Amino acid sequence: MKRRNALLTTNALVSAALVAALLVGLNYLVTEHHVRWDLTATREHSLSPQTIKVLRTLPGPIQAVAFPGSDSTQTYRQLLATYQYYSKDFQYRIVDPDRDPAQAQKFKVTSYGQIVLQHGAASYTVDDGSEEALTNGILHVLATSKKTVYVLQGEGEPGLDDFTRNGMGSAKQALTNKGFDVKALALIQTGQIPADAAAVIVPAPSTDLLPQETAALTRYYEGGGKLLLMVDPQTPAGVRAWLATAFHVGAPGGVVIDPVSRLLGGDVRVPIATQYPPSDITQNFSLATAFPLATPLVPNVKTPGVTVTPMVKSSDASYVKVNTATEDLRFQRGTDVKGPAVLAVEVAPNPSSGSSTAPAPGRGASPNKGAPAPKGSAAIFGNSAFIRNTYIGLVGNRDLFTSAVAWLTQSGDLVSIAPRATPFDPFLITGAQGRYLFVGSVIALPLLLLVAGGSIYLQRRAL
Numbered sequence: 231m232k233r234r235n236a237l238l239t240t241n242a243l244v245s246a247a248l249v250a251a252l253l254v255g256l257n258y259l260v261t262e263h264h265v266r267w268d269l270t271a272t273r274e275h276s277l278s279p280q281t282i283k284v285l286r287t288l289p290g291p292i293q294a295v296a297f298p299g300s301d302s303t304q305t306y307r308q309l310l311a312t313y314q315y316y317s318k319d320f321q322y323r324i325v326d327p328d329r330d331p332a333q334a335q336k337f338k339v340t341s342y343g344q345i346v347l348q349h350g351a352a353s354y355t356v357d358d359g360s361e362e363a364l365t366n367g368i369l370h371v372l373a374t375s376k377k378t379v380y381v382l383q384g385e386g387e388p389g390l391d392d393f394t395r396n397g398m399g400s401a402k403q404a405l406t407n408k409g410f411d412v413k414a415l416a417l418i419q420t421g422q423i424p425a426d427a428a429a430v431i432v433p434a435p436s437t438d439l440l441p442q443e444t445a446a447l448t449r450y451y452e453g454g455g456k457l458l459l460m461v462d463p464q465t466p467a468g469v470r471a472w473l474a475t476a477f478h479v480g481a482p483g484g485v486v487i488d489p490v491s492r493l494l495g496g497d498v499r500v501p502i503a504t505q506y507p508p509s510d511i512t513q514n515f516s517l518a519t520a521f522p523l524a525t526p527l528v529p530n531v532k533t534p535g536v537t538v539t540p541m542v543k544s545s546d547a548s549y550v551k552v553n554t555a556t557e558d559l560r561f562q563r564g565t566d567v568k569g570p571a572v573l574a575v576e577v578a579p580n581p582s583s584g585s586s587t588a589p590a591p592g593r594g595a596s597p598n599k600g601a602p603a604p605k606g607s608a609a610i611f612g613n614s615a616f617i618r619n620t621y622i623g624l625v626g627n628r629d630l631f632t633s634a635v636a637w638l639t640q641s642g643d644l645v646s647i648a649p650r651a652t653p654f655d656p657f658l659i660t661g662a663q664g665r666y667l668f669v670g671s672v673i674a675l676p677l678l679l680l681v682a683g684g685s686i687y688l689q690r691r692a693l
């Protein structure tokens with residue numbers, strides 16, 4: 231009897247140990263191999279294939295520090311947790327900027343909703359919590375450590391380290407906060423573009439560029455370089471001619487007047503742009519931008535070998551004041567040009583069209599007949615004041631500037647992710663169906679329950 235009890239006890243202990251081991255093993259598998267199912271119609275809790283591909287090929291750990299507002303904390307947590315689900319190299323933490331302002335100051339956060347991405351010594355700040363912005367931020371931070379942006383100096387351009395009204399100190403800081411290394415370029419001394427240049431900014435020189443300077447910039451662009459060019463109403467004719475020759479973008483002069491302007495005391499010489507034709511830089515861009523003393527651009531959109539795309543336009547009520555010397559800013563019929571005016575363009579290579587002969591000089595053509603199409607890209611603005619210290623903080627100016635630099639330095643890596651729309655699938659019933667539902671739910675079902683209850687009561691009472 232004792233032997234039998236011992237065997238039963240041993241069997242019970244072994245069974246309990248096996249069950250415990252099974253539970254531990256299942257718990258380990260669930261922890262290490264978490265599986266999720268998204269059963270929503272639009273898969274709104276899943277990531278796009280582009281994002282999943284990026285996450286599964288991360289070369290190293292990425293730390294995301296999010297600073298959402300109090301009403302969006304749960305949304306940010308859900309998004310970041312989904313990113314972490316697809317890659318253990320993606321780690322995140324959420325910080326309340328109101329409760330921990332020291333962290334917000336440390337990461338140079340300027341508004342609610344920003345996410346700071348860190349990869350080694352490189353960092354990049356994403357301005358919103360959308361999947362497209364976050365994925366492109368990851369692509370950016372993976373390559374930022376090698377991104378150096380040069381700014382042309384020495385020809386009357388605004389000072390790169392100048393924080394007075396007309397300086398570019400704030401613009402430089404905006405790029406630095408995005409992870410770029412920003413350096414001055416004295417092309418008049420070096421005569422060539424540095425080999426590590428990811429992009430070169432030419433911020434509206436006030437004197438004509440020397441022939442060796444335009445030659446160096448043109449070689450850089452034609453060989454695949456990236457340029458961000460700016461011109462103003464007073465930009466010298468030589469720079470304007472170079473734009474027409476090398477980039478097929480005319481700058482005939484004049485000042486864009488916007489009678490519906492409501493910024494800076496309603497100054498009509500500060501056109502407010504809210505029209506953004508489809509382009510890579512302004513894709514999903516919805517902020518208004520302000521361009522004090524802007525000059526119109528005239529792109530030759532039919533240029534073979536390149537794609538010239540307008541990306542910013544002034545309002546329909548605007549017009550171009552051709553005579554900039556007059557103090558009368560009213561529209562002069564027969565002299566001034568009705569808007570909208572093109573304020574910025576993208577110039578990108580178009581490999582499908584190959585090289586061909588260029589249009590006649592004077593229409594923005596290259597004088598090198600039959601020359602190969604350039605391999606580089608350019609963003610050209612008819613204004614330089616929008617990135618100066620006085621104006622870069624207005625509405626969307628800073629965002630447009632940094633978006634242009636980001637497109638120039640990595641346009642081939644960016645992904646476009648269409649937003650998911652929740653379908654509206656209404657449940658419509660006819661009048662007859664409504665009556666059936668009423669009879670069934672309000673009359674038949676309660677009556678059936680009453681009959682069943684009464685029947686059970688009578689049966690139990692008869693016992």
